[in-house]
Amino acid sequence: MSPGLRQVAVLGATGSIGGSTLDVIARHPDRFRATVLTAHSNVAALAELCTRFRPELAVIADPALEAELARRLAAAGVRCDIASGHDAITQAVSGTLCDTVVAAIVGAAGLDSTLAAARTGKRLLLANKESIVMAGALLLEALAAGGGELIPVDSEHNAIFQCLPGGRPNLAASGVRRLILTASGGPFRGRTRADLAGVTPEQACKHPNWVMGRKISVDSATLMNKGLEVIEAHHLFGAAPDLIDVLVHPQSLVHSLVEYVDGSVLAQLGNPDMRTAIAHALAWPTRIDAGVAPLDLAACAPLAFQQPDLDTFRCLALAFQALRAGGDATAILNAANEIAVDAFLAGGLPFLGIADLVESVLTELPPQAVVDVQTLNERDRMAREAARRILRNAC
Ligand code: NAD
Ligand code: MG
Known part of the structure; x- marks a missing residue:
């Protein structure tokens, strides 16, 4: 070698x-x-x-x-x-x-x-x-x-990593005011709750900008993906929940932004192709060709940004809630969501039921301190069991 x-x-x-x-x-x-x-x-x-x-x-x-x-x-x-x-x-x-x-x-x-x-x-x-x-x-x-x-490698976090000095510094000492995660809004952006009542797994998995596995595609449609990413950003960059914002950006060209106290906002842009983040991470701190087409900004539609609709896409609000609750609440959220997404993909749970099921499990299992992997795995198992029981009783 x-x-x-x-x-x-x-x-x-x-x-x-x-x-x-x-x-x-x-x-x-x-x-x-x-x-x-x-x-x-x-x-x-x-x-x-x-x-x-x-x-x-x-x-x-x-x-x-x-x-x-x-x-x-x-x-x-x-x-x-x-x-x-x-x-x-x-x-x-x-x-x-x-x-x-x-x-x-x-x-x-x-x-x-x-x-x-x-x-x-x-x-x-x-x-x-x-x-x-x-x-x-x-x-x-x-x-x-x-x-x-x-x-x-998650494109938003890779973007933030690129926009921070030295990768993962102390945010306050570096003058960082906010981390802004962008979200495409998924295939159901702009829809109301009533519109979403009968959507199918095929519709949910049809992401407008990215081709991904089925689980993350459903997470993108519910905005749970962005919720998981808020939690991920909290841990990766040491950012308090109040310092993390989400902006819907339908074109998925701005992959995330870092706002500094002097008013500067740094963003990382690129075509929506995961090979950019993967190549960056493989070669860091050098740069290599990722096989991704250059971004032609002049040819792109105007870039748009808007606030997320937390009433329709409740999973994002639930993720913030779990992060603020602390302890192992985010592990409970994740386990319940995995069961809910599986059930939705199998035709056993309506789309809007995903957030309901996650919320019920979070209520049933109040957070406990994280001690070690064994206890965490046990809590993960309990959350899955609770989710399956709630699903069975609903049938
Ligand atoms: P995918 O469904 O396309 O692929 C999942 C891979 O995991 C497959 O190779 C499968 O064989 C393997 N796998 C599944 N269950 C397993 C198990 N129990 N034990 C061992 N291996 C198992 O998913 P993906 O879209 O590639 O996503 C993978 C991860 O990357 C997810 O956590 C997702 O959130 C994250 N991610 C994906 C994207 C994307 O663009 N696809 C972007 C950011 C983050
Ligand atoms: Mg992502």
């Missing part, structure tokens, strides 16, 4: 962020090598990626599919180690096969591997926002203990 070559573990390689990451890696074989690839259950897609990228290790989360993965890789003439199960992903992250980890598993399932990357001092490219929403303080502790660095 040549010196200076980053060895990258791509967790969630078969997903939307995973695919964009591998696209950037493929453009720079002199700088990056995908040494570990993981997926949940799409064994065909994982085998294909292994054929193309020739990692040292492929991990499939579902143990029942390990033999099938081995069969496919043998048939394709790919020689790499194969492992399966949740813990195998965490072990792969902790070992010597990678110095960089792209955390792009969706949901709380990514928590253990995100924490392992932080604990072992790897460069952590964080896309899996649910893990920081669940366990923000624990993740920051693990990062400090491991001595590695976290570069945000």
